[in-house]
Amino acid sequence: xxxxxxxxxxxxxxxxxxxxVTCSQNMNHEYMSWYRQDPGLGLRQIYYSMNVEVxxxxxxxxxxxxxRKEKRNFPxxxxxxxxxxxxxxxxxxxxxxxxxxxxxxxxxxxxTVV
Amino acid sequence: GDSVTxxxxxxxxxxxxxxxxxxxxxxxxxxxxxxYVQYPGEGLQLLLKATKADDKGSNKGFEATYRKETTSxxxxxxxxxxxxxxxxxxxxTGVTGGGNKLTFGTGTQLKVEL
Numbered sequence: 001x002x003x004x005x006x007x008x009x010x011x012x013x014x015x016x017x018x019x020x021v022t023c024s025q026n027m028n029h030e031y032m033s034w035y036r037q038d039p040g041l042g043l044r045q046i047y048y049s050m051n052v053e054v055x056x057x058x059x060x061x062x063x064x065x066x067x068r069k070e071k072r073n074f075p076x077x078x079x080x081x082x083x084x085x086x087x088x089x090x091x092x093x094x095x096x097x098x099x100x101x102x103x104x105x106x107x108x109x110x111x112t113v114v
Numbered sequence: 115g116d117s118v119t120x121x122x123x124x125x126x127x128x129x130x131x132x133x134x135x136x137x138x139x140x141x142x143x144x145x146x147x148x149x150y151v152q153y154p155g156e157g158l159q160l161l162l163k164a165t166k167a168d169d170k171g172s173n174k175g176f177e178a179t180y181r182k183e184t185t186s187x188x189x190x191x192x193x194x195x196x197x198x199x200x201x202x203x204x205x206x207t208g209v210t211g212g213g214n215k216l217t218f219g220t221g222t223q224l225k226v227e228l
Contacts, residue, residue, distance in 0.1 A: 033215075033216075042218040048214055050214065059215075090157055092216075100165075102160050103158075103160065103216060107156055108157055
């Protein structure tokens with residue numbers, strides 16, 4: 001089954017404790033991206049990757065890091081989480097960019113930073 | 115930059131009622147337009163899309179027409195069901211960002227009651 005898998009689904013952590021949210025897709029997609037969803041703000045792009053070793057900032061990259069060492073994986077790293085990073089996070093992938101090919105989303109990771 | 119404005123929710127309807135969710139956009143050139151749906155506890159799924167002016171996207175009884183003159187992409191359904199209860203997001207990809215970003219509206223929650 002074609003899917004984007006995120007882990008964990010739920011995470012509560014403390015301020016400053018490094019964490020990684022994993023994202024994996026099994027569709028051989030070139031393009032992957034991370035979004036955060038906040039009430040009243042919709043989804044905002046954090047980072048995206050057009051292929052292995054190619055990443056770029058989205059609209060809200062501060063406080064986040066990403067890497068793309070393999071085509072299927074695109075982890076999101078919070079080196080020193082803060083309470084304002086409490087949010088619902090989604091990973092998405094598509095064959096190429098979002099203009100012409102469908103975006104597939106993971107089920108989301110709800111992160112709480114206390 | 116690009117932006118999407120959609121009507122505030124929640125929208126509460128009785129089963130078999132007509133639905134319209136308004137969406138307008140601001141973008142350079144000719145963006146591609148999308149409606150995504152998010153069911154409770156799940157990631158976003160593509161509902162329909164349109165890539166050029168006057169195109170009509172349709173799926174599962176939902177329709178939306180790309181209106182360049184009014185920069186709108188309103189979502190419509192003639193008879194809603196309880197199973198349509200979800201959050202609906204209007205989105206676009208445009209020249210800004212080279213098709214590498216989906217710009218979302220804030221989402222409209224739909225509740226359909228018996």
